[in-house]
Amino acid sequence: xxxxxxxxxxxxxREELLAMSDLxxxxxxxxxxxxxxxxxxxxxxxxxxxxxxxxxYLAIERRCIELIAxxxxxxxxxxxxxxxxxxxxxxERVGDLATNLATYAIQGERHAYPxxxxxxxxxxxxxxxxxxVAAYATExxxxxxxxxxxxxxxxxxxxxxxxxxxxxxxxxxxxxDSVETLLADVSRLFxxxxxxERVGDxxxxxxxxxxxxxxxxxxxxA
Amino acid sequence: MATGENEPLISTAVTSRExxxxxxxxxxxxxxxxLDVHYGEDRALRxxxxxxxxxxxxxxxxxxxxxxxxxxxxxxxxxxxIEVCRVEGDLLFRGKNVYDDDVDPVALRRKxxxxxxxxxxxxxxxxxxxTYGLRVQGKSATDDDVERALRGAAxxxxxxxxxxxxxxxxxxxxxxxxxxxxxxxPDPEVVLMDEPTSALDPVAASKIEDLIAELAREYxxxxxxxxxxQAARISDETMVFLTGGELVEFDDTATIFExxxxxxxxxxxxxxxx
Numbered sequence: 001x002x003x004x005x006x007x008x009x010x011x012x013x014r015e016e017l018l019a020m021s022d023l024x025x026x027x028x029x030x031x032x033x034x035x036x037x038x039x040x041x042x043x044x045x046x047x048x049x050x051x052x053x054x055x056x057y058l059a060i061e062r063r064c065i066e067l068i069a070x071x072x073x074x075x076x077x078x079x080x081x082x083x084x085x086x087x088x089x090x091x092e093r094v095g096d097l098a099t100n101l102a103t104y105a106i107q108g109e110r111h112a113y114p115x116x117x118x119x120x121x122x123x124x125x126x127x128x129x130x131x132x133v134a135a136y137a138t139e140x141x142x143x144x145x146x147x148x149x150x151x152x153x154x155x156x157x158x159x160x161x162x163x164x165x166x167x168x169x170x171x172x173x174x175x176x177d178s179v180e181t182l183l184a185d186v187s188r189l190f191x192x193x194x195x196x197e198r199v200g201d202x203x204x205x206x207x208x209x210x211x212x213x214x215x216x217x218x219x220x221x222a
Numbered sequence: 223m224a225t226g227e228n229e230p231l232i233s234t235a236v237t238s239r240e241x242x243x244x245x246x247x248x249x250x251x252x253x254x255x256x257l258d259v260h261y262g263e264d265r266a267l268r269x270x271x272x273x274x275x276x277x278x279x280x281x282x283x284x285x286x287x288x289x290x291x292x293x294x295x296x297x298x299x300x301x302x303x304i305e306v307c308r309v310e311g312d313l314l315f316r317g318k319n320v321y322d323d324d325v326d327p328v329a330l331r332r333k334x335x336x337x338x339x340x341x342x343x344x345x346x347x348x349x350x351x352x353t354y355g356l357r358v359q360g361k362s363a364t365d366d367d368v369e370r371a372l373r374g375a376a377x378x379x380x381x382x383x384x385x386x387x388x389x390x391x392x393x394x395x396x397x398x399x400x401x402x403x404x405x406x407x408p409d410p411e412v413v414l415m416d417e418p419t420s421a422l423d424p425v426a427a428s429k430i431e432d433l434i435a436e437l438a439r440e441y442x443x444x445x446x447x448x449x450x451x452q453a454a455r456i457s458d459e460t461m462v463f464l465t466g467g468e469l470v471e472f473d474d475t476a477t478i479f480e481x482x483x484x485x486x487x488x489x490x491x492x493x494x495x496x
Contacts, residue, residue, distance in 0.1 A: 003493050003494075069292060072451050072454075073492075074450070074479040074480070074491050075479060075480065075481065075482055075487075075488045075491055075492055076481075076488055076492070077492050078479070079480070079481070084292065213385065216480065216481030
């Protein structure tokens with residue numbers, strides 16, 4: 001492989017990651033729509049779409065392995081390969097969490113806790129992923145720090161939502177709610193909140209790897 | 223820095239250094255201060271300032287003509303043999319300037335041995351090759367000395383029982399390890415290597431690379447290499463010379479190959495320059 005072709009492959013690698021991130025963000029957006037609208041059709045699109053995300057992930061992994069094996073990248077080029085490899089794993093996990101969310105959307109019979117605003121939490125998490133991906137595309141170190149800063153707000157939203165659920169769990173839910181129904185609703189909502197919190201964590205990982213890629217700075221990796 | 227004036231560079235004495243070695247780990251053993259080397263009108267090194275740590279592998283990389291071999295040769299005064307060569311600035315070995323008038327270059331080279339690009343054993347027996355350095359000092363070499371040097375060069379198991387056969391009958395990789403055995407037999411403190419694997423096949427080169435890591439437990443190794451992956455694999459510290467004989471960056475090898483401070487270094491190691 002010539003140096004010219006090698007550099008073209010590095011560019012292609014980054015473009016592949018951005019294309020994968022488009023799919024992941026779209027999946028998460030749809031999962032949120034499905035969750036809020038309890039729309040089984042949109043939810044099934046998310047579940048079916050996860051296969052393509054996984055294929056893209058494996059293609060990126062293969063390209064990274066080949067570049068490492070055949071070109072032994074160093075310095076900034078090595079950081080691009082390593083960061084992209086790690087970020088693809090985080091994106092793949094966000095895709096899985098979007099699938100989980102879509103699955104929860106069509107389980108159960110009702111919105112058990114309308115006072116828990118999962119949509120807002122989800123949109124916050126989605127925005128973090130989008131901003132982290134944009135930082136990767138432009139190698140914007142400041143934007144990486146901004147994503148990491150936003151995670152605190154997401155954690156607070158998730159904490160507050162958990163508090164509502166726990167409070168209601170301890171309170172009397174009324175004669176219509178069987179213990180089984182109550183537990184199913186509570187568990188599902190806990191999982192939803194936990195998964196959205198994890199989306200934020202993955203977004204921070206994206207930002208941390210991007211900062212490392214752009215500047216060799218591992219501030220956000222700790 | 224260590225002892226300085228008392229080092230026996232001006233005599234033929236070889237001290238027992240085992241205790242000194244353990245006490246001196248991670249200390250600077252070689253230091254260049256504003257080192258300039260000219261060949262006639264050409265300036266081959268430009269105010270090189272660097273501290274090379276003891277018992278580490280320090281790689282020197284850079285494009286052809288950048289001054290890396292000149293720097294290596296200036297450490298044990300091999301440049302003395304070039305008539306038009308002029309050295310300015312200081313090159314300190316344990317605090318003593320090797321260019322001081324009272325330094326005997328032959329004694330210096332026993333403390334700072336060298337291995338060259340092409341294996342160059344003498345047309346003599348394996349034993350005679352190994353003991354050459356000791357005999358030059360007027361010392362008798364025992365079988366134990368020969369075995370120690372050959373073991374140190376990872377060659378003993380391949381030549382045991384045929385020490386009286388010619389060194390030239392060995393393979394290229396074995397010949398290079400024989401040259402390493404010859405270099406370490408007088409018990410030097412520093413081993414300089416000038417592209418020691420470039421004339422070898424990958425398997426033989428790989429054995430030398432493994433050996434270099436072993437050598438660094440006992441000796442300070444300074445190696446010039448054109449092979450950047452080799453520098454990345456085997457060295458602890460890396461010096462990067464670019465055109466004009468300028469030392470552009472000197473840092474631990476992981477930093478040089480992960481996140482060099484100098485853009486020209488990044489361009490060089492990623493193949494965009496040189």
